[in-house]
Amino acid sequence: MRAILIKKFGGPEVLEVAEVPVPEAGAGQVRIKVEAAALNPVDLLSAGGFFVHAGRLPQLPAYGVGWDVAGVVDAVGAGVTGYAVGDRVIGLSDQLDRAPDVQAEFAVLPATDLAPFPAGKTAAEAASLPLNALTADQAIDLLELPEGGTLLVTGAAGGVGGYVVELGKMRGLKVIATAGAADEELVRSFGAAEFIPRGAALTTFGQVDGVIDAANIGADAVTAVRPGGGFVSVNGSQPDTDRADVRGLAVMVTAHGPRLAELSALVEKGELTVRVSEVLPFEQVTEAYTKLAAGGFRGRIVLAP
Incomplete structure (x- = not known):
């Protein structure tokens, strides 16, 4: 073959x-x-x-x-x-x-x-x-945010970021998304409650409970996290947040057939894009x-x- x-x-x-x-x-x-x-x-x-x-x-x-x-x-x-x-x-x-x-x-x-x-x-x-949806899902799991919590996702128009927006909204989170200005309509269609154009200050809406850094922005995105909040890197490397009051987390995606089956069902229903x-x-x-x-x-x- x-x-x-x-x-x-x-x-x-x-x-x-x-x-x-x-x-x-x-x-x-x-x-x-x-x-x-x-x-x-x-x-x-x-x-x-x-x-x-x-x-x-x-x-x-x-x-x-x-x-x-x-x-x-x-x-x-x-x-x-x-x-x-x-x-x-x-x-x-x-x-x-x-x-x-x-x-x-x-x-x-x-x-x-x-x-x-x-x-x-x-x-x-x-x-x-599989990869992007499971990465997004497992990244949200790491943050352990309560329903109603605020989540900022960078790179929200990308593969992982788009799923973070959709899955975050399904979990009852207020999702704030950052992406290129031309992608605002797309990102809002995923369910983002607020939109920040790429390059703007990420603290526009105040500090958030957690950040999933799908765009690998790094230090600039850490400034958006409230004391006691969490920051997730999706590149597999433990982030250096340079802040003792922020939990630095890294998602190392792993295969999980049962959860992938649930995500596949959400695609069938039109709830995941x-x-x-x-x-x-x-x-x-x-x-x-x-x-x-x-x-x-x-x-x-x-x-x-």
Whole structure:
């Protein structure tokens, strides 16, 4: 089968299509015939060797790529219940040392990391959900805000930020969103109670109970937090808030099939918004990752075998 692999470190040009054996589903695992796999900025970090250089991964001959997947169950391993051949599913691959990973024609994941495919959506739309929605959901969990609390989210027009707005509102939070001025209508459609244009002072509405820094603004966003409040980094690194009266937190997203199933159901109901910018074939992997690195788009770039 074909799979996207990293065999040397560098920029988008190092991501290549390679022929590898079809993986087998072991005990508790499901094999998926991949229909779509979304790209993420973290994949560019993998391509650049960040996780190896940081000592978080061993040196290997090749690394697989991808976190988000949508497809059809092709085989099930021993002990799997709840899924059968032919079921359409989505899933999150949160292990960086898999080779190949989900940007491949077939992918193997634990059955517990999967969820039903959201009915009425395309494969590309379904594949855009897992990483960003689970990251947003788990970031809100970290803050432990009471209903009626105030939450500021930076990068509210982006993948993670948009879900923070929608999920935060569902939890009864007052969500204050910051994004580019041209994105105000979009962000308000997600449910933001207040909007701050990018570049404006983030204390415009006073201090908030918590911040989820989806845009990686850092220190400037910390100024918006009240004493005793929380600040969440979504890049996996513990933030240095430089304030003893603010809890610095970092979300390290983990696969969670049952919660992903709930998020998928919210997509079906129209309560969570899935956005796709472009779908490209595997053969255009360099172009796809070059576009990802350049930024400037709304929605996800997705690869299809």
